[in-house]
Amino acid sequence: MTNRRWAMTQEIGQFLGYIGAERGFTAKTVEAYRHDLGKFSEFATGELGGAWQSGDVDQHTIRAYMQFLADKGNAAVSRGRKLATLKSFFKYLLSEDKIKSDPVAQVRMPKIQQKEPSYLTxxxxxxxxxxxxxxxxxxxxxxxxxxxxxxxxxxxxxxxxxxxxxxxxxxxxxxxxxxxxxxxxxxxxxxxxxxxxxxxxxxxxxxxxxxxxxxxxxxxxxxxxxxxxxxxxxxxxxxxxxxxxxxxxxxxxxxxxxxxxxxxxxxxxxxxxxxxxxxxxxxxxxxxxxxxxxxxxxxxxx
CATH class of the missing domain: 1.10.443.10 (Intergrase catalytic core)
Structure with missing residues (x-):
């Protein structure tokens, strides 16, 4: 693993520690964030090369990932959750001065059709x-x-x-x-x-x-x-x-x-x-x- 990829892995680990310890997220939620960030990392490696780091990601990378998920058949709700994970992650990196700008800030959440909740009479x-x-x-x-x-x-x-x-x-x-x-x-x-x-x-x-x-x-x-x-x-x-x-x-x-x-x-x-x-x-x-x-x-x- 290159030094740049190791730095990226460390940033993800620090973020997960932050949402678990300081934000009080449950272990199950932290694991869901870990999974989402892992899947994005796999995509970014294919898009940006094996030596990419967080500062290399821009809004075009994020939009390409959202399109990739849509092409795979991920529902709007699922894409929205993954995008929310990325928004939290890069917002954290920006607050920690790890990146100069937030690549997710201008990316809109997928439009989700609200269904009436199923209930019993x-x-x-x-x-x-x-x-x-x-x-x-x-x-x-x-x-x-x-x-x-x-x-x-x-x-x-x-x-x-x-x-x-x-x-x-x-x-x-x-x-x-x-x-x-x-x-x-x-x-x-x-x-x-x-x-x-x-x-x-x-x-x-x-x-x-x-x-x-x-x-x-x-x-x-x-x-x-x-x-x-x-x-x-x-x-x-x-x-x-x-x-x-x-x-x-x-x-x-x-x-x-x-x-x-x-x-x-x-x-x-x-x-x-x-x-x-x-x-x-x-x-x-x-x-x-x-x-x-x-x-x-x-x-x-x-």
């Missing part, structure tokens, strides 16, 4: 809960009921749920402590119904301690995201719910949509979901055909 999520109670094995019934109820009743992300410990649930204040994106801790209110199903599940555990994981796998270890993903998909299928891209995140969308239908304002929902931007929350302003018909039927012309 009240009839569907009640059917889902009934299926869990009726179909789950005796050993997992209370645990799985608590998981599904918590996802529906709190709007937690999948990784937020599996990271929770027993001590993160405050049964006196009706709150839960959640570690959100960027390792930010939030105290969120939760309903009595959610707390009741958690208590029922915890009664099946022996000698529970506050530092122990809230949800355990069949091997009595912290349940992982893949296991929760699998069980949610399984019960959705058993409930005969068929929608595009069903996943645990569908239950988060359901939580937000249910609140909106009940008349909660967007700012409240934004806070509960910990969205940084209100535009992200505005995705839940979808109105289905039945809502439109009900709205028109309310018009009294007599």
């Amino acid at each position: 009240e009839q569907e999520y009640k059917r889902l809960l009934k299926v869990v109670k009726n179909n789950a094995t005796k050993y997992f019934k209370l645990r799985d009921t608590a998981i599904i109820t918590m996802l529906l009743g709190t709007g937690l992300r999948l990784n937020e749920l599996v990271q929770m410990n027993i001590g993160d649930v405050n049964f006196e204040d009706n709150t839960i402590k959640v570690t959100r994106k960027g390792n930010q801790e939030r105290i969120l209110p939760t309903s009595e119904e959610v707390l009741i199903v958690i208590q029922r599940y915890l009664r099946t555990r022996e000698g529970v301690l506050l530092h122990e994981p809230l949800f355990l796998s069949k091997r009595n270890k912290r349940i992982d995201t893949a296991s929760v993903w699998h069980l949610v998909k399984k019960y959705l299928k058993q409930a005969q719910i068929e929608k595009e891209k069903l996943s645990p995140h569908t239950l988060r969308h359901t939580f937000a949509t249910t609140l909106l239908k009940q008349g909660e304002n967007l700012l409240t929902i934004k806070q509960l979901l910990s969205h940084k931007n209100l535009r992200t929350t505005e995705r839940y302003l979808h109105i289905n055909g039945e809502d439109l018909k009900a709205a028109v039927d309310k018009i009294d012309l007599q």
Whole structure:
């Protein structure tokens, strides 16, 4: 490896250390940044030669990379994420005086068509809960009921749920402590119904301690995201719910949509979901055909 390439590798390492230690990014996010920068490095080597360094990259290199990704079939969302990684990386290098100008500053993010989030109707999520109670094995019934109820009743992300410990649930204040994106801790209110199903599940555990994981796998270890993903998909299928891209995140969308239908304002929902931007929350302003018909039927012309 040449000295110039070694310097580039060092810069990437320093950047990853910065976002992990100072920005508080999770290990999973840091690894995603590492992967994206590695793929860009491979492309830049082909474009600029084996001895390239960060100062050799200009906006033409970045645009060529975006076109390369598009030609490979990468969706706009995927290209946008990779470009966001590069924007963060070169902005960091500029702040550290490693480069004289930011080659990504003038490159626009790909236009992404916003799709309405997939969510469950009240009839569907009640059917889902009934299926869990009726179909789950005796050993997992209370645990799985608590998981599904918590996802529906709190709007937690999948990784937020599996990271929770027993001590993160405050049964006196009706709150839960959640570690959100960027390792930010939030105290969120939760309903009595959610707390009741958690208590029922915890009664099946022996000698529970506050530092122990809230949800355990069949091997009595912290349940992982893949296991929760699998069980949610399984019960959705058993409930005969068929929608595009069903996943645990569908239950988060359901939580937000249910609140909106009940008349909660967007700012409240934004806070509960910990969205940084209100535009992200505005995705839940979808109105289905039945809502439109009900709205028109309310018009009294007599």
